[in-house]
Amino acid sequence: MYVSHLSLHDFRSYPTIEVPLEAGVTAFVGRNGQGKTNLVEAIDYLSRLQSHRVATDAPLVRAGADQAVVRAAVVRDGRTATLEIEINAGRANKARINRSPLPRTRDLVGLVRTVVFSPEDLTLVKGDPSDRRRFLDDLMILRSPRLAGVRSDYDRILKQRNSLLKTAGLARGSAREGALATLAVWDDHLARTGAEILAQRLALVDALKPYVGKAYETVARGASRDDADITYKPVVEPVETTTPSVGTLRQAILEELARRQKDELDRGISLVGPHRDDLLLHISAGTERLPVKGYASHGESWSFALALRLAAYDLLRADGDDPILILDDVFAELDSQRRVQLAELVAGAEQVLVTAAVPEDVPEALAGARYHVKAGEVTRGE
Numbered sequence: 001m002y003v004s005h006l007s008l009h010d011f012r013s014y015p016t017i018e019v020p021l022e023a024g025v026t027a028f029v030g031r032n033g034q035g036k037t038n039l040v041e042a043i044d045y046l047s048r049l050q051s052h053r054v055a056t057d058a059p060l061v062r063a064g065a066d067q068a069v070v071r072a073a074v075v076r077d078g079r080t081a082t083l084e085i086e087i088n089a090g091r092a093n094k095a096r097i098n099r100s101p102l103p104r105t106r107d108l109v110g111l112v113r114t115v116v117f118s119p120e121d122l123t124l125v126k127g128d129p130s131d132r133r134r135f136l137d138d139l140m141i142l143r144s145p146r147l148a149g150v151r152s153d154y155d156r157i158l159k160q161r162n163s164l165l166k167t168a169g170l171a172r173g174s175a176r177e178g179a180l181a182t183l184a185v186w187d188d189h190l191a192r193t194g195a196e197i198l199a200q201r202l203a204l205v206d207a208l209k210p211y212v213g214k215a216y217e218t219v220a221r222g223a224s225r226d227d228a229d230i231t232y233k234p235v236v237e238p239v240e241t242t243t244p245s246v247g248t249l250r251q252a253i254l255e256e257l258a259r260r261q262k263d264e265l266d267r268g269i270s271l272v273g274p275h276r277d278d279l280l281l282h283i284s285a286g287t288e289r290l291p292v293k294g295y296a297s298h299g300e301s302w303s304f305a306l307a308l309r310l311a312a313y314d315l316l317r318a319d320g321d322d323p324i325l326i327l328d329d330v331f332a333e334l335d336s337q338r339r340v341q342l343a344e345l346v347a348g349a350e351q352v353l354v355t356a357a358v359p360e361d362v363p364e365a366l367a368g369a370r371y372h373v374k375a376g377e378v379t380r381g382e
């Protein structure tokens with residue numbers, strides 16, 4: 001798939017802009033702060049309804065405006081659809097396809113599929129478990145958009161359960177009994193949605209594993225495909241470990257909730273469920289298997305982060321649809337060998353959008369259309 005036209009209205013720094021695009025490689029080149037990332041961020045937002053840079057929508061709306069609109073013509077198998085999202089400050093967003101409103105905004109998720117490489121990717125390796133969980137969930141939702149609903153149900157249940165735990169922890173006598181009875185209902189909700197997310201993440205990590213090894217071998221100097229490994233680490237370890245069913249996971253969560261109830265009431269937070277899990281990353285050093293965080297060199301950490309993104313790209317491709325690759329300011333971060341390797345790996349993708357401060361940062365393998373971005377003006381160059 002590829003985006004053949006992008007229109008922005010009051011999105012980030014752009015009052016209004018129209019950018020015709022084509023399949024293949026397009027590079028946006030310009031000095032810092034000119035609006036390059038804002039263009040690719042808009043396309044990524046259409047894909048996931050989330051920015052790769054900020055957690056909330058407010059910064060996406062141009063300062064002083066109260067609504068931003070991102071519209072893109074997306075070509076898939078020769079057919080074009082116009083996808084549109086209206087981002088409203090302080091009100092619900094609205095989505096449209098071919099100008100017809102969608103009943104739910106999240107129905108737009110996954111209709112454009114993007115994989116973004118950016119300097120922030122190092123947090124996949126060096127950051128908190130929440131960064132790695134987000135990586136898994138974003139990918140899981142792109143592959144099965146209905147899981148966006150399960151994810152948001154889970155977040156809502158977690159919030160309500162946490163506030164109940166706080167009340168119940170402080171209550172005494174019959175008030176406490178009443179709160180504990182209500183808590184049992186929320187335990188059920190948490191176990192039901194949590195088990196579904198857990199099952200999906202376990203299956204995703206299984207599917208991703210071989211691609212991570214293969215990608216690491218390509219981007220890390222002298223590495224073999226066995227040198228990089230990922231393992232999902234749930235707080236709940238079901239007895240039956242090979243592909244446990246949703247029912248088994250649900251039961252395991254319920255049992256762990258019962259076991260940790262006192263702890264949860266004391267601390268007033270939910271300690272059991274997929275919001276406490278991690279994706280463990282390991283590299284081989286000789287005969288040793290070492291965690292990447294704390295052990296890997298800067299270069300190895302970058303290789304691992306790139307391998308995770310490339311693996312996501314390969315997996316989405318294997319599903320049968322070429323996602324749009326966005327390489328946001330990433331080449332300036334890499335040494336020359338990794339630059340060339342990454343460029344060669346992605347050059348054949350159906351659409352690659354690159355941002356760079358100077359033309360020399362765009363590797364030769366990614367020669368293609370070029371736009372100059374200066375003070376919010378986007379002009380076609382050589």
Ligand SMILES: Nc1ncnc2c1ncn2[C@@H]1O[C@H](COP(=O)(O)OP(=O)(O)OP(=O)(O)O)[C@@H](O)[C@H]1O
Nearest residue numbers: 012013032033034035036037038059060061062063
């Ligand atoms: N909501 C907003 N309203 C108005 N301007 C904004 C908004 N959000 C960001 N900007 C402006 O957009 C510009 C940043 O654009 P962008 O991040 O696309 O830069 P860039 O060209 O990618 O730069 P770099 O190479 O430094 O990453 C900044 O000048 C910033 O002030």
